[in-house]
Amino acid sequence: NAGVTQTPKFQVLKTGQSMTLQCAQDMNHEYMSWYRQDPGMGLRLIHYSVGAGITDQGEVPNGYNVSRSTTEDFPLRLLSAAPSQTSVYFCASSYSPPPQGRGTNEKLFFGSGTQLSVL
Amino acid sequence: AQKVTQAQTEISVVEKEDVTLDCVYETRDTTYYLFWYKQPPSGELVFLIRRNSFDEQNEISGRYSWNFQKSTSSFNFTITASQVVDSAVYFCALINNDMRFGAGTRLTVKP
Numbered sequence: 469n470a471g472v473t474q475t476p477k478f479q480v481l482k483t484g485q486s487m488t489l490q491c492a493q494d495m496n497h498e499y500m501s502w503y504r505q506d507p508g509m510g511l512r513l514i515h516y517s518v519g520a521g522i523t524d525q526g527e528v529p530n531g532y533n534v535s536r537s538t539t540e541d542f543p544l545r546l547l548s549a550a551p552s553q554t555s556v557y558f559c560a561s562s563y564s565p566p567p568q569g570r571g572t573n574e575k576l577f578f579g580s581g582t583q584l585s586v587l
Numbered sequence: 588a589q590k591v592t593q594a595q596t597e598i599s600v601v602e603k604e605d606v607t608l609d610c611v612y613e614t615r616d617t618t619y620y621l622f623w624y625k626q627p628p629s630g631e632l633v634f635l636i637r638r639n640s641f642d643e644q645n646e647i648s649g650r651y652s653w654n655f656q657k658s659t660s661s662f663n664f665t666i667t668a669s670q671v672v673d674s675a676v677y678f679c680a681l682i683n684n685d686m687r688f689g690a691g692t693r694l695t696v697k698p
Contacts, residue, residue, distance in 0.1 A: 501686075503688075508690050509690055510591075510593075510678055510689050510690045510691050511678065512688070513686050526686070558632065572682065572686075573620040573637070573639070573682055574637075575634040576622075576624075576632070576634065577634075578624075578633075580629075580630060580631050581630045
């Protein structure tokens, strides 16, 4: 059972480089989301999607882009990496989207995380 | 504005002790959901419990129990007879139209 697969596990970038964090789920979940985890701040929602073709901003969207061309995949793009984007990134999915707003009331299934360092 | 406060940054106990992790939340909504997630040293986040705002029944699952009190806007988590495998960071989260996680409490259980 794959669940939510996130790649890569570790990445080091130089300031200004671009990269894409991959996220795929095989559970046919409608809701997918990206978070960053910083010390003392818990998880903060970057972007989310309630279905293929639909994305929206979370709490901290600046510097990140997303797309949802299929139900399974939800990549996160850093167009021009900055040291402030050094963090641990998590992708998560759940069965159904919320009736309104950003947060799903279903339990989240998380990927294993990506530790990103921007020098 | 929504907010989740986990005032205990780190807790250290000895195995078999009981420990309570506090979670206090702020919201103006009457309908919301509260969650607890566990992040063990391996890094992944694991769902523990979900509670909606209309269900104030406390819940027990093995050594874990949760005390939801709307009057004090708290959703505390107690581990009874703690074990070394309980060592992890625990996050409380509030979900309604938005999603807010607490900063987490790092629990260390020593043998």
